[in-house]
Amino acid sequence: MVTFNDAVAEFFGVEEFSPLVEFAVALVGAVIVGSIILTIVGVSAVWFKRKLNARLGDRIAVNRVGPAGLFIMPADALKLLSKEVVVPEGVDRASYLLAPILAAAAVIAAFAFIPFGSGLQVADPETGLIFALAFASLGAIPIVMAGYSSKNKYSFLGFEREVAQAIAYEIPLVVSALAIVPLVAYFGDTDTPLRMSEIVAAQQGPLLGIEGLPVPNWFLFAQPIAAALFFVAILAEFSRNPFDLPEAGSELVAGYLTEYGGVNFVLLFLAEFAAIFFGGALFTALFLGGGSGPFLPAAVWFLIKMFAFYVVVQWLRATVPRVRIDQLLSLGWKYMLELTFLNLLLTAGVLWVVL
Amino acid sequence: MLDTSKTQISERREGDVDPRMNSKLREMFGSLPIVTTSLDKVMNWARASSMFPFQFGIACCSIEMMHTVAIKHDMDRFGAGVFRNSPRQADLMIVPGTINAKLAPRVKRLYDQIPEPKFVVSMGSCTISGGPFQEGYCVVKGLETFAPVDIHVPGCPPRPEALLYGVMKMQEKIKRGESSPVTVKPYEIRELQDWDRDEVADFFEDELEPDTLVMNYTHSPELREVSEVEEGVNPTTPAEPTEGD
């Protein structure tokens, strides 16, 4: 696995770019990844989500605006962007206006560390996993800013919940992801097991390195407990159903989003959906073998797996009720925390015995 | 004794072009007719195709509104199915039910909270004239008495098909860039500080903040008729014909 810059350098047969060209190429890579993400989010947040939810509820959803209702995407975007921007009286203006931009920027920047395969990775630092998880937690800060600055009690409750939730699920998220690092070091035989590309590379062989086994060495199979815990933690971290407490439609009107309209709403909404895909990307890279798969290019496989994650999240949205705040916190502190640490110790123990 | 001066909204809606269809871009390109016309067309198409209705149930009609959204009638087919709970994110306000004196200032506040461009569909007889409850002592005789309405859907309650037709008519209207009617306003809902000193202000002076919304509610039809004649405001456009019912 190589970053986008390395791939380009290889294509042109150049050993090393000058710093300026390096920057320009990285920018091109970022634009490509950014556009892919924004396209996917645009399609899925506006059109695909509606169609999918309608399908689950026995409806049809948009089918009049363009073929199969596809033109609803430009229509929604144009309409929302052209709406009046209301800044309510008494809000903390700076924070109120900065929050949507920060939310969108943080989550899109996070995609830089994702190894899409086929040379599509903007940055691949040695501590890639930690960077990615740090960006995942960064998403909570704009929500806090938005909720606090809106001067609305529903927003206030929404951000309070977000804080409690983010803190409770931060540690389980990181620790459950760390449980695969020893495996990466073992199977990938590498000194830098936190590098995202190494994590993907370590999942390419047959399961547990046993020759001839038809099952790939995806950590979903090698580390099923960690995968389950990571899935729950990522749902909670990005507050998706059944953990969508900060937004909580029927309780808090629209939670931290309540006072946002027009373009600010678009940015927050976009951040929310991009976060689901970021969660999907992390899950794919960490547990589903990244872009591994037959016939199709790695990047395509990666996107397919990301989309599958998204479908599961939307499915949960239609069928699982929201948990209560005390249930959420007790699950986080009393079960998730202990289980993730136990799993980490177990992994270390098993590897110690094996080695 | 009634102050019948029109409020800001009715004044703003009186120009040649509905200001709701206006935009910063339009002002910028004001001197380039071809650009603005095409831009207007695109923007109007977008506004019509994508509508976020405001989830606001009041009375009987809200049950039929729910049916319009749910399985059989599925309003989302027309791109108007994303119900938003917060007025800040909505642009279509369907008002489904009787409005009384206690609720009217709240409806007005919600209407004001929706960012422009916003459109109003009044659903059911109650929002047209007070419907079967017109003679009641605290029933407001129609939504139009304090907020502008684009489309009326008559019926008690209108069938889901009728509401769908109303929403589709609304979309057609927006696509053509038509303006909305000016409203007649016998019930004034204003902030306390804007009322004439002698009339209401004394009544509430000690108890309320100056920016509290206060509505003057008068039941008598005679008083209202006089005020309309004196004012000479445009008559409201007749309700769109609807299917069903």
Next chain:
Amino acid sequence: MSVVTRRHEEIQEKIENELPDAILDIEEHQNAPAIVANPSRVDDVVRVLKENGYNHLSSVSAVEYENRYESVYHLRRITDDREDFDEINVVAHADRDEPAVQTVSNVFKGANWHEREAYDLMGVRYDDHPDMRRILLPETWNGHPLREEYDVDQPQYTTLEAHANPIEERYEVDEDESALDTMFINIGPHHPATHGVLHLKTVLDGEVVVDVEPDIGYLHRCEEYLCERLNYKYQIMPYPDRWDYISAGMINEMSYARCIEELADIDVPEYAQVIRTLAQELSRIASHMLAVGTFALDLYGELNVIFMYAFKDREIVQEILEDLSGQRLMFNYLRLGGVSYDLPEPREEWFEKIRDFTEELPEKMKEYRTLLEGNELLMKRAEGTGILEPEVAKEYGCTGPILRGSGVGYDVREVDPYSYYDELDWDVVTKDGCDNLSRVQVRLGEVEQSARIVEQCVDILEDWDGEQEIQSRVPRSVSPPAGTENYTAVEGAKGELGIHIVSDGTEQPHRLKIRSPCFSNLSAFSELAEGEYLADMIATLGSLDLVFGEVDR
């Protein structure tokens, strides 16, 4: 009847012994005798009645006469034993100029709201009432609209203001660090979970609800006022449809029809009785479907699967009712002495439609149960939340699925039969959980029972070989004798829906009071919600299945 009469005599004797000067007179109302009590001792009289088994205060209504005001209390006995059912009325006269009666809210907590309503609309003051404020109209309203002298044309001013934290002072005393830090939040009148226009003045301590006070009246449509100005025979009938507008119109119409038919002595042909029963139960199915769907909506906060399925089934029921009455929601189908049309032709096709529905229903109910009870998370949310003990429920006059979800099997159809229920085979559904889940389960069970009744009615109608008389002979002008009054109730979709009519010998009622089940159920809401989490309060509100057309009327 003799048992009941003897019991009335006994209780009268008992009160006379215990409270020598409390009883002034005995009046005869159509439904039961009325004890005319000393207005300052009325709470003692009601207390003695309560101690002797009359444990349910149905309603309190205030009536205006030329020389006095009257406050009328309707009490009932709630037991599981049908033979034991009984009712009695208490009347207290109040002065014409400054009407005042002793409050009974210290005996029945449910009387609190009823008396506030009487004060709001009729201006009768209740002495020692803990909270004598307006309830339906805005605080700034001028005059009491149900009085004869009320000037409807006078200008009124209503306001929109922020509300203050009502319990702030309670914690102000304690200035040290242990003082509770609370937040006041207005939920409604526009809020996605209030299913209408309810305003909850809520005080939160973190996520826990410490104090909640429902503020109603945002849908007050002057129904009683309007009905008092319309004639019995035709004009009132469309209004009941709009009380409980969730497709329960047939039951509402029945509540009015039952009261006036008893008062004006109008017979209903048996054939029409069966049709009425059929229509009512279809209404009940549609209403309960919506209750289950919106309860799920409150837990999910999205247009979810349960909600959509419930609406799918409602559509079928509404279609059947539309075939019968010509309307989807506001049926206006019942008439005094019968119904307005015979069954739709061809009737075999219509029966087939109903049969298809009832035959598929068990399968569907199984699916609902899987979706609700098979969902671990939903069970965790619904079980053990919104606890309403049976004693508290009776205290507040809760009825319907709310009371039956607390294990008390009070169903008006069972204890005080009307229409054709007596001849049919069905069960009262009760659950002992006292929580949100059991209320929803009761509704699911009742849908099945209603389907049973519907099936039996269809069988009877199909084999009907007598005369198909849909309406008896009703005089051109219906005017019950002057001075008579009647209180009857039917089992509405939400509980005991009672009507109190006072006649003055004309074609229009002198007083028509609607005893709405939702009004009483909502008055117990603060008992249910205080101490719960905010999320559970919303779920509890959903499980109460409130309709604001009926709460505010």
